Amino acid sequence: MFFRRLLSTSSSPLPPTIRQLLASKTTSAAAPPSVQVNGWIKSIRKQAKVAFAVISDGSSPQTLQAVFTKDALTATKTLTNGACVRLSGRLVESIGKGQNVELQVEKVECLGECNPPEEYPIQKKALNTDYLRDHCSLRARTDPIAAMLRLRSSTLSGLQRYFEDHEFCYAHTPIITSNDSEGGGETFSVTPSASSHTPQDKPPPDFFGRPAYLTVSSQLHLEALAASLSRVYTISPCFRAERSQTSRHLAEFWMLEAEWAFTNSVDDVTRVVEGAVRSVLRAPSADLGLLREDMDSARLESLRKAVEDETPWTRITYTQAIEELERASASGHTFEVAPRWGDSLRSEHEQWIAEHLVRGPVFVTDYPASLKPFYMRLNDDGKTVACFDLLVPHVGELAGGSLREERLDYLQKALEKAGLDERDYACLTNILLSFALQETGLWFSSGLLFSV
Amino acid sequence: MFFRRLLSTSSSPLPPTIRQLLASKTTSAAAPPSVQVNGWIKSIRKQAKVAFAVISDGSSPQTLQAVFTKDALTATKTLTNGACVRLSGRLVESIGKGQNVELQVEKVECLGECNPPEEYPIQKKALNTDYLRDHCSLRARTDPIAAMLRLRSSTLSGLQRYFEDHEFCYAHTPIITSNDSEGGGETFSVTPSASSHTPQDKPPPDFFGRPAYLTVSSQLHLEALAASLSRVYTISPCFRAERSQTSRHLAEFWMLEAEWAFTNSVDDVTRVVEGAVRSVLRAPSADLGLLREDMDSARLESLRKAVEDETPWTRITYTQAIEELERASASGHTFEVAPRWGDSLRSEHEQWIAEHLVRGPVFVTDYPASLKPFYMRLNDDGKTVACFDLLVPHVGELAGGSLREERLDYLQKALEKAGLDERDYACLTNILLSFALQETGLWFSSGLLFSV
Numbered sequence: 001m002f003f004r005r006l007l008s009t010s011s012s013p014l015p016p017t018i019r020q021l022l023a024s025k026t027t028s029a030a031a032p033p034s035v036q037v038n039g040w041i042k043s044i045r046k047q048a049k050v051a052f053a054v055i056s057d058g059s060s061p062q063t064l065q066a067v068f069t070k071d072a073l074t075a076t077k078t079l080t081n082g083a084c085v086r087l088s089g090r091l092v093e094s095i096g097k098g099q100n101v102e103l104q105v106e107k108v109e110c111l112g113e114c115n116p117p118e119e120y121p122i123q124k125k126a127l128n129t130d131y132l133r134d135h136c137s138l139r140a141r142t143d144p145i146a147a148m149l150r151l152r153s154s155t156l157s158g159l160q161r162y163f164e165d166h167e168f169c170y171a172h173t174p175i176i177t178s179n180d181s182e183g184g185g186e187t188f189s190v191t192p193s194a195s196s197h198t199p200q201d202k203p204p205p206d207f208f209g210r211p212a213y214l215t216v217s218s219q220l221h222l223e224a225l226a227a228s229l230s231r232v233y234t235i236s237p238c239f240r241a242e243r244s245q246t247s248r249h250l251a252e253f254w255m256l257e258a259e260w261a262f263t264n265s266v267d268d269v270t271r272v273v274e275g276a277v278r279s280v281l282r283a284p285s286a287d288l289g290l291l292r293e294d295m296d297s298a299r300l301e302s303l304r305k306a307v308e309d310e311t312p313w314t315r316i317t318y319t320q321a322i323e324e325l326e327r328a329s330a331s332g333h334t335f336e337v338a339p340r341w342g343d344s345l346r347s348e349h350e351q352w353i354a355e356h357l358v359r360g361p362v363f364v365t366d367y368p369a370s371l372k373p374f375y376m377r378l379n380d381d382g383k384t385v386a387c388f389d390l391l392v393p394h395v396g397e398l399a400g401g402s403l404r405e406e407r408l409d410y411l412q413k414a415l416e417k418a419g420l421d422e423r424d425y426a427c428l429t430n431i432l433l434s435f436a437l438q439e440t441g442l443w444f445s446s447g448l449l450f451s452v
Numbered sequence: 453m454f455f456r457r458l459l460s461t462s463s464s465p466l467p468p469t470i471r472q473l474l475a476s477k478t479t480s481a482a483a484p485p486s487v488q489v490n491g492w493i494k495s496i497r498k499q500a501k502v503a504f505a506v507i508s509d510g511s512s513p514q515t516l517q518a519v520f521t522k523d524a525l526t527a528t529k530t531l532t533n534g535a536c537v538r539l540s541g542r543l544v545e546s547i548g549k550g551q552n553v554e555l556q557v558e559k560v561e562c563l564g565e566c567n568p569p570e571e572y573p574i575q576k577k578a579l580n581t582d583y584l585r586d587h588c589s590l591r592a593r594t595d596p597i598a599a600m601l602r603l604r605s606s607t608l609s610g611l612q613r614y615f616e617d618h619e620f621c622y623a624h625t626p627i628i629t630s631n632d633s634e635g636g637g638e639t640f641s642v643t644p645s646a647s648s649h650t651p652q653d654k655p656p657p658d659f660f661g662r663p664a665y666l667t668v669s670s671q672l673h674l675e676a677l678a679a680s681l682s683r684v685y686t687i688s689p690c691f692r693a694e695r696s697q698t699s700r701h702l703a704e705f706w707m708l709e710a711e712w713a714f715t716n717s718v719d720d721v722t723r724v725v726e727g728a729v730r731s732v733l734r735a736p737s738a739d740l741g742l743l744r745e746d747m748d749s750a751r752l753e754s755l756r757k758a759v760e761d762e763t764p765w766t767r768i769t770y771t772q773a774i775e776e777l778e779r780a781s782a783s784g785h786t787f788e789v790a791p792r793w794g795d796s797l798r799s800e801h802e803q804w805i806a807e808h809l810v811r812g813p814v815f816v817t818d819y820p821a822s823l824k825p826f827y828m829r830l831n832d833d834g835k836t837v838a839c840f841d842l843l844v845p846h847v848g849e850l851a852g853g854s855l856r857e858e859r860l861d862y863l864q865k866a867l868e869k870a871g872l873d874e875r876d877y878a879c880l881t882n883i884l885l886s887f888a889l890q891e892t893g894l895w896f897s898s899g900l901l902f903s904v
Contacts, residue, residue, distance in 0.1 A: 013723035015714065017619045017682065038682070038714035057713075058681035059619055086714070111714075112858065140680035149681060153622040157612070167469045167511055170605040172706050175627070175689045176640075188628075189645040192638075192693035193665060207693065207703070213645060214666075228592035229510035229601060230469065230490070237627045237689065241644035241659065251659070254624050261509075262467065262490035262538070262563075271465035406564065 017059035021091065022101065032090040037064060037103055038111075041083045044076065051076045055087070055103070058146055061286045065094065065102040075108035082114030082122065147287040154287075156235065158280035159256055166272070168231040168258060173221035175237065176212050186241045187213040188251075214239035219375075219441055220425075222259035223404065226439055233258035255443045259404075263440040266386045266403060267315070270363045273390055273399050273442060274313055277361075281307040298394040306361045306392060313361040316353075318345075318384065321364050324357055325349055342368055347396075354391040361398075363388045374414040377403035401442025469511035473543065474553065484542040489516060489555055490563075492593075493535045496528065503528045507539065507555070510598055513738045517546065517554040527560035534566030534574065599739040606739075608687065610732035611708055618724070620683040620710060625673035627689065628664050638693045639665040640703075666691035671827075671893055672877075674711040675856065678893075685710035707895050711856075715892040718838045718855060719767070722815045725842055725851050725894060726765055729813075733759040750846040758813045758844060765813040768805075770797075770836065773816050776809055777801055794820055799848075806843040813850075815840045826866040829855035853894025 015036055016024070039057035051068040053076070066087055068076050079085065088107040094100060114120050122141050132139045139145045164170065176190050190212045218234045225232045235256050242249045263269060281303055288300060306313070316324075325339035337346050345353075345364070354362055366384040369376070376385035387402030405411045415422050467488055468476070491509035503520040505528070518539055520528050531537065540559040546552060566572050574593050584591045591597045616622065628642050642664045670686045677684045687708050694701045715721060733755055740752060758765070768776075777791035789798050797805075797816070806814055818836040821828070828837035839854030857863045867874050 012618075013720045013727065014618055014683075014712070019619065058621075059683070084713075137676050137679070140677050146680050149623060149677065150621055152624075156622055157616060160609070160612070164609060166464075166466055167471065169510075169602055170608055171601060172604075172689070174704065176691070176704050187645050188642045190640045190642060190666065193641040193663075211645075214642065224589050225592050225601065227589070228598055231466075231511070237624070239628070252626065252628050260466070261536075268465045275465065 018055065018057045018064050019060035019062065022060075022062055022064065032092045032104075034088065034106075035091055035103070037066070037087045037089075039064070039085065039087075041079060041081055041085060043081055044079055046076060049073070053079065055085070058140075060150070061143070061147055061289065065096065065099050066105050067102050068105045068108070072105040072108055075110075078110060078113065079108070080114050080120070082120040083110060084112035084114075085109065086111055147289075151285060151287050154283065154285060155280050156256075158283060159276055160235070162276045162279045163231075163233045163256075163258060166231070168233045168260070169225070169229045171222065171225055171229075171232045171234050173215070173218040173225075173234055173236060175215050176208070177215045177221075178208075178210055178212060187216060188239050188241050189213060216240055217255070217443070218257050219259065219443075222257055222441065223439060226259040226261050226441075230262065231258070231260040257441065257443045259439060259441040261439050263403060266365050266388050266401075269401050269403070269440050269442060270313075270315060270365075270388055270390070273363075273388075273401065274361075277390075277398070278307050302392060302394040309360070313363065314358045315363045315365060315388075316358075317365050318367045321345070321349075321353055321357075325352065328352065328357075342370065344371055350391050350397065351393075355393045359393070361390060361392045363390055369414075372402070374418040374420060375402075375404055375411070377405045378410055378414070399442055401440065404439040404441060406439060470507065470509045470516050471512035471514065474512075474514055474516065484544045484556075486540065486558075487543055487555070489518070489539045489541075491516070491537065491539075493531060493533055493537060495533055496531055498528060501525070505531065507537070510592075512602070513595070513599055513741065517548065517551050518557050519554055520557045520560070524557040524560055527562075530562060530565065531560070532566050532572070534572040535562055536564040536566075537562055599741075603737060603739050606735065606737060607732050608708075610735060611728055612687070614728045614731045615683075615685045615708075615710060618683070620685045620712070621677070621681045623674065623677055623681075623684045623686050625667070625670040625677075625686055625688060627667050628660070629667045629673075630660075630662055630664060639668060640691050640693050641665060668692055669707070669895070670709050671711065674709055674893065678711040678713050682714065683710070683712040709893065709895045711893040713892075715855060718817050718840050718853075721853050721855070721892050721894060722765075722767060722817075722840055722842070725815075725840075725853065726813075729842075729850070730759050754844060754846040761812070765815060766810045767815045767817060767840075768810075769818045770816055770820065771818065773797070773801075773805055773809075777804065780804065780809075794822065796823055802843050802849065803845075806845040811845070813842060813844045815842055821866075824854070826870040826872060827854075827856055827863070829857045830862055830866070851894055853892065855892050 015038060018037060018039060021035060021037065037055060037057075039055040042054040042056050042063060044051060044053040049069065051073055053066045053068070055064045055066050066089070072089075086109040087103060087105050088109075089103045089105040091101050092104055094102040096102065122138065126144070127138070127142055132142065132145065140149060160170070190208075192207045215236070215238060217238055218236050222232050222234060233256060235254060237252055237254050239252050240249070241251065258272075319341065322339055322341045325335070329335060329338060333352070335346070335348055335352070337343075337348070339345075339349055350364075353364065354360070365386075365388045366379060367387055367389075368383060369378060369385045372385050372387055376387045378384075379386055385402060388400065389397050390399040392398045405414060412422060415425060467490060470489060470491060473487060473489065489507060489509075491507040494506040494508050494515060496503060496505040501521065503525055505518045505520070507516045507518050518541070524541075538561040539555060539557050540561075541555045541557040543553050544556055546554040548554065574590065578596070579590070579594055584594065584597065592601060612622065642660075644659045667688070667690060669690055670688050674684050674686060685708060687706060689704055689706050691704050692701070693703065710724075771793065774791055774793045777787070781787060781790060785804070787798070787800055787804070789795075789800070791797075791801055802816075805816065806812070817838075817840045818831060819839055819841075820835060821830060821837045824837050824839055828839045830836075831838055837854060840852065841849050842851040844850045857866060864874060867877060
C-alpha cells in the first residue's frame with residue numbers, strides 16, 4: 001500500500017528531559033555527548049565574551065546552566081527571560097559553583113520569544129499567592145506551584161501504587177448521580193445548558209429523566225463493587241455546595257476512596273492508612289525544598305517527623321480524647337468552646353490533641369453515632385460507631401473511615417434516625433440482603449498534604 | 453501515655469486474596485500450610501460424605517475449590533450460593549479436574565447468608581445486559597462485568613505507567629469551569645440544589661459569581677500546565693450534553709488527556725500513542741477469556757492482532773483516505789453517504805478504511821481545518837490541520853490529537869472563524885504571548901477498549 005509509512009521505532013518519540021539528562025551522568029572529559037535541550041529561560045546573564053542562562057523544563061526542580069560562547073553568544077541577542085528555546089551542545093563538567101554539569105551550547109533555536117520581555121512578571125522576586133490567583137496562566141511557572149504540582153503527582157502515584165500492591169482494583173464511579181451518599185443534602189444540580197452555538201439542537205430539559213446531582217462521594221458505588229471485587233479504590237472529584245470558603249471546605253476536591261470486604265476492626269483499617277501515608281511520605285523529593293518556607297515549614301516538619309519515627313502512630317478513642325480535653329480544661333487550658341462528650345471536636349480541640357497531647361499523627365476512633373453518617377457500624381456500647389479520623393499536626397484531618405454497618409436491621413434504624421428514606425438507599429440495602437459482607441472504607445484528601 | 457496502643461506491624465493488615473494464594477504455589481504434600489480464605493460461594497454441591505464449593509473473592513477470574521468433609525461438612529448445611537464465608541484450612545494439590553490446588557476446609561464461618569437464597573439471581577445461566585442495567589447492585593457480581601472492571605483497572609494503570617515512565621506529570625484539572633474548551637457549546641450547567649435537609653443553610657443562587665459548567669475537556673488547563681512542566685496528563689471525567697444515546701456519545705465519560713511541549717510533528721505524537729496502546733495491550737490477562745464471546749470476539753481479535761504484529765501501524769492522510777474511498781466507490785462499493793473531500797468521515801467510511809483498506813489500526817492525519825476545533829495547528833497548505841484520529845477495526849476511534857496552534861495571529865484568526873470570543877480564551881492567548889511553545893496533545897478513551 002503506497003500510504004504505509006514505516007517509522008523507525010528504535011528511538012524514543014520524546015527527547016530526554018533535563019531531569020533525565022542530569023540523572024544520566026554521561027559526561028566524560030574525553031568525548032562529552034551531544035545533546036538537545038528544550039526548555040524556558042529562567043534567567044540570562046550576558047557578558048562580552050560569554051553568556052549564562054538558567055534553563056528549566058519543569059521536569060524536576062533542577063535547572064541546567066547553559067553557557068554560550070563564540071557563535072552561540074551572537075545568537076543570545078534576542079533571548080530574554082521567559083523565552084522558549086531548543087539548545088544543542090555538549091554536557092560537560094562544570095567548573096562553576098552550584099552545578100555539576102553544564103551545557104556548552106553549540107546551536108541556539110528560539111522557539112518562541114517572550115512578548116514583551118520587560119513585562120514578563122516572573123523574575124527573581126517571588127510573586128504572592130493573591131497575584132497568582134488572578135493570573136492563573138502564570139501559576140505553574142513559579143517554583144513553589146510547580147513543586148506542588150510535581151509533589152501532588154508523585155503523592156497520587158504513590159498512593160495508587162500502595163493500593164494496587166495490596167490488590168485493590170482501580171474503579172471510576174459515576175459523577176452525575178441521583179444519590180446523596182452522605183445524606184447531607186449539600187449537593188449541586190446538573191442541567192443541560194441552553195447552548196448559544198447550537199440552538200436548534202437544544203437538549204430537552206428532562207435530559208436525565210430525573211433530578212441529577214454531582215457526586216459528594218463515591219462510597220455507595222464502591223461498596224457495591226467491593227461486594228464483588230473485595231477491594232476497590234477510586235481517585236475521583238467530589239462536590240459539596242458548602243458556603244464556607246476555607247481550604248477545608250471546597251466546592252470541588254479530589255479524594256482517594258477505598259472500600260474493601262472482610263475486615264474485623266478499625267485497627268486493621270488504620271494500619272492500611274498508616275502504611276499508605278508512610279509509603280508516600282518516605283519517598284524523598286527535592287521538590288520539598290522549593291515549597292515556600294513561610295507557607296509550609298510547620299506542616300513539612302510535621303510530615304517529616306511523622307515518618308522518621310518507626311513507632312506506630314497513636315490511637316485513642318473519642319471518649320479518651322474528651323477526657324484528656326476536659327482534664328486540660330480543668331488544669332487551666334482555655335478553649336473557646338468547652339469540650340463535652342457528644343459534641344463535635346472543634347479545630348482547637350483537634351489541634352490540641354495532635355500538637356500538644358500526642359505531638360504526632362493520631363487516629364481518634366469510636367465517635368458518638370450522632371456525630372457520624374448513618375452507614376457507620378454501631379459498636380456494642382450502642383452509643384459509638386467503629387470509625388476513625390486521622391489528625392496530623394499542622395495538617396489537620398488527613399483521612400477518615402469506618403467499618404460499614406452490615407446488619408440490615410441496624411442500618412434501617414440508622415436511616416430512620418437520620419430522617420432518610422430507605423428507598424433512596426435500596427442499592428445499599430440490596431447489597432446487604434444478597435451479598436452480606438463485612439465492609440470497610442476510607443478516604444484520603446491527598447490535597448491536604450501539599451497545597452497552597 | 454496510657455492511650456498509646458502499639459500494634460504489631462509485622463503482618464499485613466490485609467489477608468491474602470485468592471489470586472495471591474493461587475499464585476504463591478506453596479502447597480507441599482508433606483506440610484500444606486494453613487490458610488484463611490474470604491469470599492463468596494459461586495456454587496455449592498453437597499453429597500453424603502463430601503461437599504464442594506466454588507469460592508470467588510473477585511481478585512482474579514480464578515476461583516478456588518473448597519472441599520468439605522467431616523465436621524466441615526456439617527457446617528455446610530446453611531451455606532447457599534451467594535453466601536459470604538471465611539474458610540480456614542489447608543491448600544493441597546487437587547486430584548480433581550479443573551484446578552491444581554484446592555482448599556481442604558477445617559473451619560467454616562458464615563459471615564453473611566444470602567437472603568433468600570432461592571431468589572438469588574446469579575446462577576450458572578448468564579444474565580443479560582438489560583436485566584443488569586435495571587439491577588445495578590448485581591452487575592459486578594457477574595463474570596463478564598467483573599472481568600471488565602479488572603481489565604479497566606489494569607488498562608488505566610498501564611496507561612498511567614507508560615506516561616509516568618515517559619516523565620509526564622499527573623495533574624487534576626477543574627471539573628466545574630467557566631470554560632468551554634472545545635467551543636462546541638454542549639455543556640451542563642451547575643447550580644447549588646435547594647436542600648431538603650438543610651433549608652436554613654441554602655447556598656445563595658450566585659454560588660460561583662458567574663455561570664458554571666461541567667468540563668468538556670481538560671485540554672486548556674493542561675496546556676497552561678504544559679507551558680511550565682513540559683509534559684502533563686490527566687485522567688478525568690468529561691461531560692457532554694449530547695442527545696445521542698450510543699456508546700460513542702455519553703453524557704459522562706473518563707478520558708486520559710496529555711499535553712506536552714517541544715514536539716515537531718504529528719508523526720512523533722502518533723508514536724507516543726502507538727507505544728502507549730501497545731504497552732497496555734501486550735500485558736496478558738486471563739480476564740479476556742471471561743468477556744462474553746458474542747459481545748466482544750471481533751473487538752478482542754482485532755486488539756490481539758494489533759499488537760501481535762510488530763510492524764508499526766499504518767499512517768494515511770485524510771486526503772489519501774478520501775481518494776481511496778472515492779476509488780472504492782467508483783469500483784462499485786456502496787456507501788450510504790458518498791465520500792467527499794471536506795466532509796466528515798462517516799462511521800461507514802472509518803470502518804471501511806480500518807477493516808477493509810488497512811485491515812488494522814490506522815492513524816488518519818491532516819483533516820480539513822473546517823472539520824476540527826480551532827486550536828489545531830494549520831498546515832502549510834492553509835487547508836488542513838496537523839492532527840490525527842486513531843481508528844481500530846471493530847473498536848472505532850480510540851484516540852485523537854493534534855499539534856496546537858502556537859502562532860498567535862493564526863489562533864486569533866481561527867477563533868474568529870469559529871465565532872468564538874477571544875476574551876473567553878484569554879488564558880490560552882496569554883500562554884502563547886508569554887510562554888511560546890510547540891505544544892501537542894491527545895486523548896484516549898480507554899473505556900472503548902473494554903466496555904459493554
